[in-house]
Amino acid sequence: MNRKISYRVMTSEDIHQVHHVEEETFQHPWTLAAFENEMINNRFATYLVAEDKERIIGYCGTWVILDDSHITNIALLDEYRGQRIGETLLRKAMKLAKMKKAKTMSLEVRVSNEKAKHLYRKLGFQKGGIRKHYYSDNHEDALVMWVNL
Template identity: 55%
Template structure:
């Protein structure tokens, strides 16, 4: 199967598909309005989508403030997981952060999400602390992970 993968900036037309991935991926999903607000009103927000055959199957949100960047959310539709799409998205996000002169990138991940943690470590992220009771759905802690972008 030789399908063409495209990673590009998210537009308001993508919000419905992104919201559907969000809803299917997280127990406390963002609201559709939150994505519209990010695109229309947050000057620090940058969103990428990953498309296959013109269908959005993944997305990644980043906030870049000065030289500091943070992944706000990243997800791939459940039926497309395990095929390195999240890795491609994260690499594109890291490249975007470097282009925007960010020096470090951080994210939070559930302490129980070992699959995501393995991906982040593969791309150079290191554990940097714990946010206690971070997730509102069940009070689970978040592991903070970060990477220096000029060293990876």
Template identity: 55%
Template sequence: MIRQMTTQDVEAVHRIEVAAFPTPWTLDSFYYEINENQFAHYLVYEDHTGIIGFCGIWLVIDAAQITNVAVLEQARGLGIGEALMREAMRVAREANMDTMSLEVRVTNTVAQNLYRKLGFKNGGIRKGYYTDNGEDALVMWVNLNE
């Protein structure tokens, strides 16, 4: 059900991105991630209806960063986001990453609950990080060796 994303998946993933985020990444940025960015590793969650969730990771030296994670609205609350994040953490450990971090809107308690469940802790605040409404980002991180 979870596999590595390919160029053929970009349009379906982009539709999920657009539905999930107020300032979505462009189609081209996903093509770049898949075809050119040597640090990027993208996962998709697929069922009989097609792709219903995805997660992106950058693996840089010893630190993994989640770029985006989203699930189609009608498929939320079923454990798909958690499964994607657990697989991302497994991939990062396999690539010898020591930590994983991400930014999340301070108001996005649903996502924060998911990350906390997986052992992520609060780091700093990035003031005015989100350009659409000037909202702050909470940095969350986990030690992958613990």
């Protein structure tokens, strides 16, 4: 399939489409209000979106606080997976965090999510610690991963 995917910083007008991606991706999605709060009240937050034409198909959220950055969430509609769009979103988030003077980036990932862990290792993330019972839906542990930017 020959698609032209574009990437840009999320705006408040994108909240509903991003929330749709969230709902399609996660069993326990963030609320619309959570995304509104991120966009309006969280001065540390920046979100990037991936678009196919004018349809938002994925997003990646980051917080940059002093010299540390953290991936809050990353999601992609199922039909767009396996096309390196998530990888590109994450690379762009890493580049943006570095431009904001972050020296490290961290994230949590389900210990069972082998595809995501493979991607993160590919981009230089290393294993940190384990957050026991981190996920509220099934109490699965989270693996903390980090990378120097």
